[in-house]
Amino acid sequence: MRVVEPRRYIFGLTGYPLGHSMSPVIHKALFEISGIDASYVMVETPPEELGDSFRKSLSAMRGFNVTIPHKINIIRYLDELSPRAKLFGAVNTVDVGEDNIVGHNTDCAGFLSALQMADIELGGNVLLLGSGGVARMIAFEAILAEADLTIAVRESGIPSAEKIKKEIKEKLNKDCKVISLSEATGGYDLVINGTPVGMYPHMDACPVSKDVVATSKAAFDVIYNPQETVFLKYAREAGIKYSGGLSMLVWQAAVAQEIWNGVKFSNEDIAKVIEITQKELEKNE
Incomplete structure (x- = not known):
């Protein structure tokens, strides 16, 4: 440097x-x-x-x-x-x-650099969990990277996810899919937890099932405390690439x-x- x-x-x-x-x-x-x-x-x-x-x-x-x-x-x-x-x-x-x-x-520059450091590519089929502020920016970055993006949220989060979808269409002229968390399945190139689920002190929670994480090729969690969430534990145990919010x-x-x-x-x-x-x-x- x-x-x-x-x-x-x-x-x-x-x-x-x-x-x-x-x-x-x-x-x-x-x-x-x-x-x-x-x-x-x-x-x-x-x-x-x-x-x-x-x-x-x-x-x-x-x-x-x-x-x-x-x-x-x-x-x-x-x-x-x-x-x-x-x-x-x-x-x-x-x-x-x-x-x-x-x-x-610099929030998403941090996200992109963290992916690069973990040798994780942002592209292919991406599942993004959540529709809050950080998830919104990650959604934009995924679309800019030409990813095929699916946003999965609780039923209460559908309106905010649809708002992100509308913004992406208006600003980038691209499309994405919005589903409920209960509809989320595995097999993605990258699954991203953009929710606070699993954050200290409620560290036993995970926004999706183990199968959704374990059958994907890579995982990223925006949470930094704890350093290994249940979400990332599933990724580690499955032997896939992963990185956390820290x-x-x-x-x-x-x-x-x-x-x-x-x-x-x-x-x-x-x-x-x-x-x-x-x-x-x-x-x-």
Whole structure:
């Protein structure tokens, strides 16, 4: 990786509430690897105070991350959006330059890098479980990769899944299929859990049957705590390729730092940060 000349920068995360975020741990480790002398601060900002926070502190930083509930509302304060941020209509990373302030979305860059690191191809027949914010972006990436996409959701999630399908048709002129989770079968090239089912502390749950996972060629879970969900346990036991959300979480932070500081990270770098982050997660359990 290319290491830039060390300089003192201030970066941060804004959202509300922030709770216990892994971002400071991840970014600190990434700064150390790249030789950047920087600090990463938490700026908890209620929705009604976003404008004041942006003017007083956020815009004075070199860059910052954005989480719920500000990913859409932050856009009004920015000068420009990257192509992916424009496509998704959401920003999670802001680069504060001397002349303009640009919004980016690195969530799916993190997803794509995590797949690459696990040698998993995004293509063929893809089954996506869920229709929330992360699942929506993954759906777009799957379509952009020319995958044959099926979105499977609970009955209550059918309207939001149909909304994603409509968006894909309007923005990309492509189609996908929407089914209920009970209709999901196996045999996919890639099955992706884009739901919170199986996340700590409800770690015994899985959104689909073991057969759906085990008969697919690869599996990906956006959940990062626990590192191995029941969903991924099924994949490991079946001997198929798999990857979890911790890799995605670290990669989206790494891509943000690449935008901010012009550095590049290797798979080996990311593996080190994943190990550090996992140890920190275990401390907090």
